[in-house]
Amino acid sequence: MKKFIFLLVILVSINLLGGGLTIVDSNMSFEEATKGTKAPKELLDSIVLLDVVYYSTDNKKHQGQILVHKTVEEDVKYFFQMALEEKFPIKQVIPIVSYAWDDDASMSANNSSAFNYRFIAGTTRLSNHSFGKAIDINPYFNPVIYKDPPKTSPKGAKYKPGNPGVFTADSRIVKEMKKRGWRWGGDWTSLKDYHHFDKP
Ligand SMILES: [Zn+2]
Numbered sequence: 001m002k003k004f005i006f007l008l009v010i011l012v013s014i015n016l017l018g019g020g021l022t023i024v025d026s027n028m029s030f031e032e033a034t035k036g037t038k039a040p041k042e043l044l045d046s047i048v049l050l051d052v053v054y055y056s057t058d059n060k061k062h063q064g065q066i067l068v069h070k071t072v073e074e075d076v077k078y079f080f081q082m083a084l085e086e087k088f089p090i091k092q093v094i095p096i097v098s099y100a101w102d103d104d105a106s107m108s109a110n111n112s113s114a115f116n117y118r119f120i121a122g123t124t125r126l127s128n129h130s131f132g133k134a135i136d137i138n139p140y141f142n143p144v145i146y147k148d149p150p151k152t153s154p155k156g157a158k159y160k161p162g163n164p165g166v167f168t169a170d171s172r173i174v175k176e177m178k179k180r181g182w183r184w185g186g187d188w189t190s191l192k193d194y195h196h197f198d199k200p
Contacts, residue, residue: 033095039117064093067115069132110140134198142194
């Protein structure tokens with residue numbers, strides 16, 4: 001019994017100490033994070049892998065990684081700095097290679113990401129994500145809502161303004177990003193892409 005209590009005290013202590021630590025969601029090398037992309041080499045030379053820290057939905061600090069074009073590096077750092085300051089929860093930020101470059105799979109996992117050499121959904125035009133100049137944040141909390149035919153992506157997601165981790169036109173982050181020349185998909189009229197920011 002004494003042994004058991006001793007063990008229990010140790011375990012609780014470790015847990016308390018661990019409360020201040022950052023949980024690592026992603027810790028890849030650049031090579032690992034870009035493995036299998038179809039992007040040409042000249043483009044990849046302009047892409048950088050950033051370590052970012054955020055509060056996840058468990059209210060704990062996490063460290064993830066995001067691939068962006070070097071021209072938007074400072075803006076993206078500023079984005080995560082704002083999110084950290086106001087404890088805007090971001091579920092996880094893991095390079096999309098972990099989802100075999102499948103945007104739907106990444107969105108369903110509520111995963112935030114940026115660079116992905118791919119077409120815009122349903123077209124043969126390269127997305128701004130192809131150049132690392134677009135970021136998608138909490139796609140399950142901030143889904144795409146198509147009008148015609150009506151459809152929400154990722155499947156089963158619902159847009160609930162006012163909930164933690166959800167963007168609206170009044171969000172400080174949205175306003176600040178727009179001041180820096182970014183577009184927010186929530187402003188679009190043909191469809192709403194609430195998780196999407198880009199700076200073409
Ligand atoms: Zn996007």
